[in-house]
Amino acid sequence: MKKLLLFFMALLATDIYSQEIVCGNDDVAEAYKLAVNTVNINIRRGILAAGGDYGGEWARDISINSWNGVSLLNPKVAEKSLWSVTVNKDSIGHQYWDHIIWVPAALNHYMVTGDRAFLEQAYKCSASTLASLEQTAFDADYGLFTGPSVFNDGIAGYPEPIFDKNINSSFVLDHKNSHKIKCLSTNCVYYGAIKSLAEMARLLNLGNEVIDSYRQKGEALKANILKHLYSQKENKLYYLIDNNGKTDNSQEGLGLSFAVIFGVLDKEQATGVVKNAAVSKFGITSIYPDFPRFSPEKPGRHNNILWPMVNGYFARAAVDAGCYSSFEKELNGLTSLAIDRDKGNFQFWEIYNPYTGKPDGGWQVETHWNSCRYQTWSATAYINMVLYGLAGLRFENDGILFNSYLPEGINTLELNGIHYRQAVLNVSIMGKGNKIKTFSINGNPQNRFMIDAGAKGVNNIKIELE
Numbered sequence: 072m073k074k075l076l077l078f079f080m081a082l083l084a085t086d087i088y089s090q091e092i093v094c095g096n097d098d099v100a101e102a103y104k105l106a107v108n109t110v111n112i113n114i115r116r117g118i119l120a121a122g123g124d125y126g127g128e129w130a131r132d133i134s135i136n137s138w139n140g141v142s143l144l145n146p147k148v149a150e151k152s153l154w155s156v157t158v159n160k161d162s163i164g165h166q167y168w169d170h171i172i173w174v175p176a177a178l179n180h181y182m183v184t185g186d187r188a189f190l191e192q193a194y195k196c197s198a199s200t201l202a203s204l205e206q207t208a209f210d211a212d213y214g215l216f217t218g219p220s221v222f223n224d225g226i227a228g229y230p231e232p233i234f235d236k237n238i239n240s241s242f243v244l245d246h247k248n249s250h251k252i253k254c255l256s257t258n259c260v261y262y263g264a265i266k267s268l269a270e271m272a273r274l275l276n277l278g279n280e281v282i283d284s285y286r287q288k289g290e291a292l293k294a295n296i297l298k299h300l301y302s303q304k305e306n307k308l309y310y311l312i313d314n315n316g317k318t319d320n321s322q323e324g325l326g327l328s329f330a331v332i333f334g335v336l337d338k339e340q341a342t343g344v345v346k347n348a349a350v351s352k353f354g355i356t357s358i359y360p361d362f363p364r365f366s367p368e369k370p371g372r373h374n375n376i377l378w379p380m381v382n383g384y385f386a387r388a389a390v391d392a393g394c395y396s397s398f399e400k401e402l403n404g405l406t407s408l409a410i411d412r413d414k415g416n417f418q419f420w421e422i423y424n425p426y427t428g429k430p431d432g433g434w435q436v437e438t439h440w441n442s443c444r445y446q447t448w449s450a451t452a453y454i455n456m457v458l459y460g461l462a463g464l465r466f467e468n469d470g471i472l473f474n475s476y477l478p479e480g481i482n483t484l485e486l487n488g489i490h491y492r493q494a495v496l497n498v499s500i501m502g503k504g505n506k507i508k509t510f511s512i513n514g515n516p517q518n519r520f521m522i523d524a525g526a527k528g529v530n531n532i533k534i535e536l537e
Contacts, residue, residue: 090144092457093485101417102406103457109419109450110141119152122421123445130156130165131222132448134176135380139451140458142180143466143489149180150189160192163200168218169257171204173197174264175333178271182466185492185524194271201268204261213253213312214295216261219243220254220311221325222380223357227435228373230321230362233313241435248314255300255308255326258292263333265289274468293335300326301336306343308336310358321362322348324355324381331388341392345385348397351375351425354382354404365434367426372433372440377423379405383452390460390476395505399478402456409453419449462486462498463505470524471496475534476505494526502536509535 090107094100113120119141121132133156137149153176156164163170177193180186208217219229226234226243235246243249269285272278299318300309308330310321327348331341349359356375365371382401389397407428409415414428421443424431432440458464461484463475471491477484482503489496502508510520511533522530 090486090488090490093483093487094481095483096481098406098410099402099457099461099481102409102453105409105417106419106450106453107144109445110136110144110447110454113445113447114145114148117148117151118155119148119447122443122447122449124421124441124443125446127152127155128165130163130170130173134170134173135448136451138176138179139383139448140454141451142176142183143458143464143491144454146180146184146186146490150184150186153177153180153193157196160196161199162196162203166224167204167208168216169221169260171200171264172221172260174201175260175267178267179466181271181274182468183491190271191275194268194275197264197268197271201264210251210253213299214291215253215258215299215312216292217251217253218257219249219252220323221256221260221329222378223373225373225435227365227371227433228358229311230313230319232315233311234362234364239436241438251314253299253312255296255310255323256329258296258300259326259329259333259335262289262292262296262335263329265292266333296330296335301330306340306347308344322359324348324357324359324385328381328384328388331391332384338392341388342394345389345392345394345397348385350397350400351377352404353377353408353423353425353428354379354401355385356425357381370424370431370433372422372435374433375425376431376433377408377425378421379408379419379423379446379449379452383448383455386452386456387459395476395478398456398460398476402460402478405449405453405456409449418444419446419453420444421446421449457484457486462500468524470526471522473507473510473520473522473532473534474505475500475507475536477501477503477536479503491522492524492526493528494522495529496522496532497529498532498534500534500536502534504536506537507534508537509533 092100092103118127120127133152142149158164163173174197181190210217233248266289272281308327310319310323330336357378358374361375365374370376386398386401408423420430430442432442463473465472484500487497510517
C-alpha cells in the first residue's frame with residue numbers, strides 16, 4: 072500500500088526529476104546529478120533552452136536534448152519543446168540543413184512515451200519536411216543532400232575554399248561556397264530520418280507501399296554515402312565534398328558517430344572506424360586535425376576542439392560498435408571536464424580545450440570566442456552516457472530492452488524513480504562487463520531482459536552482470 076501511495080504521489084509531482092542515482096563511482100554520480108540539474112535550470116516556460124546563455128529556438132538543440140534523455144526524464148517539456156521548433160506542427164523550422172534530426176528524436180519520443188497522437192502528427196510533420204527538402208536540398212548528381220554539417224553553423228568548422236578569408240562573417244551560409252557542399256553528418260542524419268519515417272509508417276499501419284518507398288530512399292542514400300564519403304580500403308569516413316567536388320578527408324566526430332548509430336556502416340566497419348578514430352586526451356574532437364589557419368595554440372571554434380555533445384554521440388557509437396574501451400574514455404573524459412576544479416569546476420560548459428580541458432570557445436574570424444555556461448546538450452550527452460551506455464536502456468515499441476554495461480571502477484549503479492509511461496522503475500545493476508547473468512522484476516526472474524510497455528506501478532528491476 073505504501074509503494075502504491077508513493078507511486079501516485081510521484082505521478083502528481085510537477086518536477087519528475089526526482090530520479091535518484093547511486094553509483095559505485097562517486098564522480099560519475101556527481102556528474103550525473105549535475106547534468107540533471109543543468110537541464111532543470113534551463114527549462115523556461117515549459118521549453119528547454121539550449122543553455123544558460125542561449126534561448127530555445129534551435130531545432131537541433133531541442134531534438135538532441137530530447138533524444139538524449141529529456142523525453143524520458145521530462146516528457147511534457149520534451150514534447151512542448153519539440154513542437155515549439157515547428158511551423159504549426161506541420162513542418163520543422165529553423166536552420167534547414169540539419170533540422171531533419173528532429174525526426175529520429177520524435178520517433179524516440181514516441182518509443183519512450185507511447186503517445187500515439189503525438190506519433191501521428193509527428194509523422195505528418197516529418198513527411199512534409201522531408202518532401203520539401205528533397206526538392207530544395209538534394210543533389211541528384213551525387214545522390215546526397217547539400218548544406219553544412221550538423222550543428223556547425225560557424226565558418227571555423229570548414230576548410231578553404233568553403234571558408235572565404237575575404238568575408239568577415241562567422242555564419243557559414245554567408246560564405247557563398249558553403250551552400251552546395253555535401254557533409255557526412257548531415258547525410259547520415261537524413262538517412263536516420265528516412266529510416267525513422269519508415270518505422271513511423273509501419274507503426275501507423277500506413278501500408279507496404281509507403282513503408283517500402285522510404286526504405287528504398289534510405290538504401291539509395293546509404294549507398295551514396297558509402298560511395299562518396301567512405302574508403303573501404305582505409306575503412307575511413309570523409310568529412311565533406313566541397314563546392315568544387317573535392318573531398319576533404321578530415322575526421323568528423325559527429326559524422327562517424329551517426330554513421331555507426333544509424334547503421335550506415337555494418338558492424339565490422341563500425342568497429343574499425345571507432346577503434347581507429349583519433350581521440351584527444353579528454354575525448355574525440357569535433358573535426359580533426361586542425362585546419363591550416365588554426366593550431367593547438369589557436370584552436371578553431373568548430374574545428375579540433377571538444378564539444379561534449381559530440382563526445383556523447385561518439386560514446387553511444389562506441390557502445391553500438393562493441394568498443395567499450397572507447398566508451399569508457401569518453402565517459403571518464405566528460406566526467407573530468409564537468410567536475411574537476413581546474414576544468415568545468417562543477418559546470419557543463421559549451422566547449423572545452425582538448426589539451427588543457429579548460430572551457431574554451433575557440434577562434435573564429437580572428438576572434439577568440441567564449442565558451443557558454445550551463446550548456447544543455449553537454450549535460451544531456453552525459454545523461455545519455457549513463458542511461459544508454461551504463462544502464463543500457465533501449466526503447467522499443469513494446470517496452471525497454473536492457474543492455475547494461477559496467478566498466479572497471481563502477482561495480483554498482485542504481486537509478487531510482489525513472490518514470491516510464493504508467494510505471495516507475497527502480498533499476499539496480501551490479502557486477503562488471505556487458506553480459507547479463509540474472510534479470511528480475513519485483514523479485515521474479517525473467518528470461519527476456521525487458522520491461523513491458525504496459526507495466527504499471529512500481530517495478531524494481533535487478534540486474535546482475537557476469
